[in-house]
Amino acid sequence: MKQKGLARYLLNAVLLIVAVAWLGPYLWMVLGSFKSLKDIMNAPLAPLPSAFHGEAYAEVFRSIPVGRYLLNTTVMALSIAALQIMLVLPAGYALAKLRFVGRGAAFLTVMACLLIPAQVTFVPVFLMLAQVKLVNTMTALVLPFGASALGTFMVRQALLAIPDELIEAARLDGASELTIVYRILAPMLAPTLASLFLLSFVFHWNDYFWPLVMTTDESVRTMPLAVALLREQGTGVRWHIVMAGNVILSAPALFVFAMTQKHLLRAVAARR
Amino acid sequence: MLRPRHRLHPYLFLAPTLGILGTFFLFPLGLAAYRSLYRWDLLTPPRFVGLAHYERLFSSGEILRTLTITLSYAAVVVSGSMFLGLLLALAVNRKGKFVAFVRSCVFSAYVVSWVSVALLWMWLLDADAGLVGRACKALGIGEAGLLTSPSTAIYALAGVTIWKITGFSMVVFLAGRQDIPEDLYEAASLDGAGPLARFVHITWPCLRPTTAFVGTTSLIVSFQAFDIVRVMTQGGPTHSTTVFVYAIYEHVLLNLRAGRASAMVVVFFGVLLLLTLVQLWAWRMGRRSR
Numbered sequence: 001m002k003q004k005g006l007a008r009y010l011l012n013a014v015l016l017i018v019a020v021a022w023l024g025p026y027l028w029m030v031l032g033s034f035k036s037l038k039d040i041m042n043a044p045l046a047p048l049p050s051a052f053h054g055e056a057y058a059e060v061f062r063s064i065p066v067g068r069y070l071l072n073t074t075v076m077a078l079s080i081a082a083l084q085i086m087l088v089l090p091a092g093y094a095l096a097k098l099r100f101v102g103r104g105a106a107f108l109t110v111m112a113c114l115l116i117p118a119q120v121t122f123v124p125v126f127l128m129l130a131q132v133k134l135v136n137t138m139t140a141l142v143l144p145f146g147a148s149a150l151g152t153f154m155v156r157q158a159l160l161a162i163p164d165e166l167i168e169a170a171r172l173d174g175a176s177e178l179t180i181v182y183r184i185l186a187p188m189l190a191p192t193l194a195s196l197f198l199l200s201f202v203f204h205w206n207d208y209f210w211p212l213v214m215t216t217d218e219s220v221r222t223m224p225l226a227v228a229l230l231r232e233q234g235t236g237v238r239w240h241i242v243m244a245g246n247v248i249l250s251a252p253a254l255f256v257f258a259m260t261q262k263h264l265l266r267a268v269a270a271r272r
Numbered sequence: 273m274l275r276p277r278h279r280l281h282p283y284l285f286l287a288p289t290l291g292i293l294g295t296f297f298l299f300p301l302g303l304a305a306y307r308s309l310y311r312w313d314l315l316t317p318p319r320f321v322g323l324a325h326y327e328r329l330f331s332s333g334e335i336l337r338t339l340t341i342t343l344s345y346a347a348v349v350v351s352g353s354m355f356l357g358l359l360l361a362l363a364v365n366r367k368g369k370f371v372a373f374v375r376s377c378v379f380s381a382y383v384v385s386w387v388s389v390a391l392l393w394m395w396l397l398d399a400d401a402g403l404v405g406r407a408c409k410a411l412g413i414g415e416a417g418l419l420t421s422p423s424t425a426i427y428a429l430a431g432v433t434i435w436k437i438t439g440f441s442m443v444v445f446l447a448g449r450q451d452i453p454e455d456l457y458e459a460a461s462l463d464g465a466g467p468l469a470r471f472v473h474i475t476w477p478c479l480r481p482t483t484a485f486v487g488t489t490s491l492i493v494s495f496q497a498f499d500i501v502r503v504m505t506q507g508g509p510t511h512s513t514t515v516f517v518y519a520i521y522e523h524v525l526l527n528l529r530a531g532r533a534s535a536m537v538v539v540f541f542g543v544l545l546l547l548t549l550v551q552l553w554a555w556r557m558g559r560r561s562r
Contacts, residue, residue, distance in 0.1 A: 015363060015374045022377040022435070028403060029392050044401040087292075090285035099273045100282040109290060113297045115548055119496045119517045120541045123524050123533050124300035124307065130314070147292035164274055177281055206385030208499040209517075213525065224387040228503050231391060239395045250388040257383040261376060264383070268440065269447035 026250075033057070033244040040240050056244035063233065063241075064226045065218065066248060073222040076141050077205040081197045083146040088196065089189075091147075092155030093181050097167060107156075113149040122213050129214065140214040141222075145204065151196045158192045159185065195267030198260055202253060223249050301541065308535035313528045325535035334519070335539060341426060342515045346494040348430035349437070353490055354483070356434065357441025362475070364442070365449050375446075379439035386436070386499035393432045394419065394504050422512035425505055429513055433500060437493065441486045448482030449475065481555065488551035495547060516540050 028047075032040075033056050035049040043050075060066060094100070095107050125144060126135065134140050162185065170180050186193065208224040215221050227245040230238075257264060276282050308325055312318035329335045360378060364371040381389060396404040399417035408414050414421060418428040452474065460470050498517040501507060507514035507522060514522070520540065524533035 011363060012370065015371065018360065018363075019374045019377045022381055022439075025392050025396060026380075028396065032395070040401065045403060045406060087288045091289035094282040094285040097274050098276045098282040098285075100276055100279075103282070106286055106290060109298070110293065113293045115545060116297045116301060116541070117496055117544070119498060119520075120304075120537055120544065121297055121300040123520060123530070123537050124303040125296055126524065127307065127314075127530060128300065128303065143292065144296035147289040149293060149297075152289055167274060171277070177277060177285075181285075202383060206387070208385065208387045208502070212502070213521070224385050227391065228387050231394070231503075239398075239401060242391055243395065246388050246391050250384045253384050253388075254380060257380055265375075265379065265443055268382075268443050 029243045029246055032240055033247045035240045037240065056240040059241045060244045069221060069223045069226045072220055073205055076138065076222060077201045079142045080145045080204045081201040084148040084151050084200055085193055085197055087147050088151040088155045089181050089186055091152045092159055093185065096156045096159035110149050110152050118210055126213055136215050136217045136220055138220055141211055154192055154196060155189060158189050162188060195263060198264060199267060202256060206253060304534045304537040307531060308538050310531045312530040314530055325532050329535055338514060338516050338519045342495060345426050345430050345515060346491055348427060349433045349494040350487060350490045352434040353438045353441050354486055356438045358445050360442045361445035361449055365446060378442055381436050382439035387503055389432060389436050390500045390503035397428060419505055420509055422509045425509060426513050429500055429504060433494065437490060441490065444486050445482055448479050452478045484554035488554050492547050495544060
């Protein structure tokens with residue numbers, strides 16, 4: 001028994017090191033963002049700043065329109081997630097519950113799109129949007145992701161488990177098809193829809209690739225682009241400023257994670 | 273299965289979804305194939321060149337080089353994140369505040385953006401100003417900085433990627449481990465099986481579908497890597513980290529070679545399709561053996 005206690009003790013020590021390996025870098029980032037340029041230059045390895053300066057944050061707000069970028073990012077991520085939820089429901093309903101000619105083909109089309117990531121489509125989509133002058137617009141950022149193949153599939157699967165009788169009864173009660181989809185079925189799928197919304201929001205809030213390719217104009221650019229650009233500006237040793245931007249960028253994602261942790265973990269595990 | 277109330281209902285319900293997916297996913301694939309037959313700099317009119325771009329991509333060795341770089345990155349990422357993820361999943365598979373805390377720490381990196389992670393690690397790995405970079409220098413590895421040497425840069429990127437996605441494989445492995453009925457372990461213990469024997473004869477075989485899923489998912493994710501490369505190395509030094517997506521990006525947006533980039537898109541899609549077939553096969557095999 002004594003040996004078992006020792007093993008447990010060792011395991012916990014290793015897990016503590018693991019926690020430090022993952023938490024440490026964030027801590028380093030936050031501490032770094034409060035350093036002054038002098039601290040960064042003279043004592044790069046000192047964990048604590050000589051005094052807590054707000055200098056770096058002030059510089060971030062001076063050099064980029066933080067409010068504008070945060071607003072763009074939020075609008076983009078929220079619109080995508082909301083649009084997906086709106087469209088995924090009727091599409092999933094038609095595929096799971098309605099009998100019509102071409103249902104198999106429609107389902108196959110949706111599934112085929114699962115195989116095509118944005119990393120494949122960005123070149124032709126960029127060429128297409130450039131021709132219709134839609135590059136540099138919020139439309140170019142939101143519309144391509146308005147429909148979710150994965151979401152449609154998830155909703156279809158969830159609806160298959162709901163008995164037809166329930167829908168028939170609602171029809172007899174005089175509910176319209178849209179009422180059935182959005183008022184009756186949607187609440188029953190709340191967990192599926194919530195995880196879809198959450199994963200989609202976090203993914204697009206964090207996305208760098210698509211906005212980078214589709215925009216050149218400040219008025220529609222998003223926060224990840226701006227923060228990445230902070231490092232490219234200047235001489236490259238202004239790490240305190242980059243880290244201040246990084247704190248502003250990652251804090252909302254970490255906050256959402258902290259608030260919805262249980263749900264998010266379950267959603268990820270359920271994707272297997 | 274129900275009769276639609278109106279003949280057109282199902283089509284109307286599907287129209288927005290199929291419209292968007294068709295316009296932004298299926299049609300572009302065809303457009304890329306078409307554009308790959310033309311030479312086009314986005315400014316002057318396109319000129320038909322047939323399969324010249326493909327010939328060039330293969331004969332110049334560009335495809336082979338890009339594929340090799342992407343593969344070596346993917347190999348390190350997949351094996352590293354799976355090994356660590358499995359180990360962590362088994363270590364945190366118990367109740368209690370402390371292990372829940374460790375789980376959250378590791379998984380949080382998966383939620384934070386690639387840009388945040390890339391910038392953070394660029395600083396940490398810096399040979400002069402970075403905590404980890406300095407430590408490596410003291411140990412005699414990567415004197416000039418891990419990211420600035422062509423022989424180490426791609427592995428540094430892979431290391432950072434492992435840090436970012438291990439949380440995902442840990443969570444999935446943990447869910448897989450918790451699906452295994454505890455009485456299997458109890459019975460094995462009664463038969464005198466030690467921890468190692470229980471892992472080899474129960475945990476590992478039961479986790480096979482999970483392993484197949486995590487492995488192929490992280491393989492596809494690492495083939496799609498872009499953000500981390502764009503932020504940390506811009507494909508350099510001397511093209512040593514020019515993975516597939518970055519190569520395409522460079523062709524179309526930096527060199528304005530729309531035709532060549534489109535040809536590369538077509539090849540890249542072929543590679544991804546192949547990986548997906550591997551995924552389906554692995555998934556089937558995993559299910560069957562269970």
